Structure formats: C-alpha cells, structure tokens
Amino acid sequence: MKTPNLYTSSLVLQPTILTEPEQMAVINNWCELIQKKERPILAKQFNMDLTLLRKVERVTAEELQKSFAPKNFTAFTVNVVVRDTAVLQPLQKGILYALENSEYIKEKLASRRKILGAMTQTVEQEIARLNKLHGIIETSLRQPGNTGNRVLLNVSDISAQIAELQEKKFNYEEELSFLSAVNVLQNFYTPLNPTFPVLLKQLAVGLFGGLFLGMCISFYLHYRRKMSI
Numbered sequence: 001m002k003t004p005n006l007y008t009s010s011l012v013l014q015p016t017i018l019t020e021p022e023q024m025a026v027i028n029n030w031c032e033l034i035q036k037k038e039r040p041i042l043a044k045q046f047n048m049d050l051t052l053l054r055k056v057e058r059v060t061a062e063e064l065q066k067s068f069a070p071k072n073f074t075a076f077t078v079n080v081v082v083r084d085t086a087v088l089q090p091l092q093k094g095i096l097y098a099l100e101n102s103e104y105i106k107e108k109l110a111s112r113r114k115i116l117g118a119m120t121q122t123v124e125q126e127i128a129r130l131n132k133l134h135g136i137i138e139t140s141l142r143q144p145g146n147t148g149n150r151v152l153l154n155v156s157d158i159s160a161q162i163a164e165l166q167e168k169k170f171n172y173e174e175e176l177s178f179l180s181a182v183n184v185l186q187n188f189y190t191p192l193n194p195t196f197p198v199l200l201k202q203l204a205v206g207l208f209g210g211l212f213l214g215m216c217i218s219f220y221l222h223y224r225r226k227m228s229i
Contacts, residue, residue, distance in 0.1 A: 006057060006195055007191045009080055011186065011187065012077050012185040013099075013182045015182050020063055023061070023099070024076055031060055034056065034058065039056075046091075046095065048091070048094035052087050055082055056087060057082060060078075062077045063076045088190060100182070123168050
C-alpha cells in the first residue's frame with residue numbers, strides 16, 4: 001500500500017550533431033545526477049521546474065541499432081520512470097532544451113546554418129546565371145541569319161541543370177528549416193497503467209519474505225530453548 005505507482009515511457013531521438021554514443025553518454029550523466037540527488041543541477045540544464053523534476057525517478061538511454069561506424073547517427077531511445085504521467089511532456093521539452101542549448105551544440109548549429117545559407121545563395125546565383133543563358137540562347141535561335149556562326153547548345157540540358165539546382169535549393173532550405181541537434185521520431189507516450197508495483201510480484205516477495213523471516217524466528221527460538229536447558 002505504501003509503494004508509489006511508477007510509470008515508464010520512451011522517447012525516440014535521432015542525433016544530428018553528436019554521434020549516438022556521445023549523446024547517450026550525456027543522458028547517462030543525467031541519470032547519475034538523479035541518483036546522486038543532484039536534481040537542482042539537472043533542473044537548470046533542463047530549464048524545468050524542480051518540483052516537477054522531483055517526480056522523475058530514472059532516465060536512461062538505449063541504442064536501437066548496434067553500429068561501430070565512426071559517425072553513427074542511428075536513433076536511440078530515452079527511457080524514463082516517473083511518479084506522475086503529467087510530468088512527461090514538460091520532461092520532453094526539458095530534455096530537448098538540454099540537448100540543444102549547450103555551448104558546443106549552439107556553435108555547431110550556428111555554423112551549419114551559415115553553411116546552408118551560403119550554399120543556398122550559391123545555388124540561387126547559379127540558377128539565375130543559367131536562366132539568363134537560357135534566355136540568350138532562345139533569343140538567338142529566334143533571330144534569322146548567321147546560323148553557321150552560332151554556337152549550338154542543348155537547351156534541354158540547361159533546363160535539366162536548372163531543375164537539378166532547384167531541387168538542391170529546396171533540400172537546403174528544408175534542412176535549414178528543420179535544423180536541430182536531435183530529431184524526435186517518437187514522443188513520450190502516456191501509459192494508462194503503472195508499471196510498478198506488480199501485485200503478484202509484491203505478493204510473492206511478501207510470501208517468501210514472510211516464510212524466511214518465520215523460519216529465522218523459529219530457529220532462533222529453538223536455539224534459545226536448547227541453550228536454556
């Protein structure tokens with residue numbers, strides 16, 4: 001009756017800046033802070049209310065796919081055990097905040113945004129140049145005379161190059177708009193029933209614990225009686 005209800009949930013993330021082992025090491029460090037009762041430090045990292053964080057019992061990370069590549073960007077899960085399911089959404093926001101607001105991550109994100117912006121601008125300039133060339137060629141082809149001295153270019157090839165560059169531009173713009181330290185593949189779900197305690201397990205532990213304690217008391221009384229004779 002005194003055992004609190006504990007709920008488990010999982011968040012699936014995909015790192016984009018750090019490798020998976022590095023990201024998991026950061027999360028495991030959070031678990032150590034909880035075990036050491038250093039929740040105020042973690043609350044500051046999460047930018048989260050300490051009273052809500054006190055309802056979090058455990059945070060662990062688990063990789064979804066074993067890989068030994070130097071840059072392993074496969075997804076991993078963040079498993080949590082909480083006393084109240086209402087803390088799951090604030091906790092998810094806190095986890096994402098902590099993963100995206102370290103000095104190193106912010107510098108890497110800023111650098112990546114700058115690179116993507118420069119690449120987008122370069123592609124736009126190339127598209128403008130090809131469009132201008134395309135227009136010059138079409139105008140030249142419509143003019144009579146001097147056809148022998150005219151440089152023949154394949155207009156369809158230029159159109160294909162423009163379409164390819166447009167696709168690159170859209171990809172850069174999409175990556176820039178969704179750029180973050182981690183991608184959320186699955187949010188925390190809200191469990192309907194507590195994971196702990198398990199009634200049958202509790203009853204079994206109580207039964208065997210009671211039997212063991214009863215045997216210890218019986219042996220003690222028997223030994224005491226023998227010693228008093």
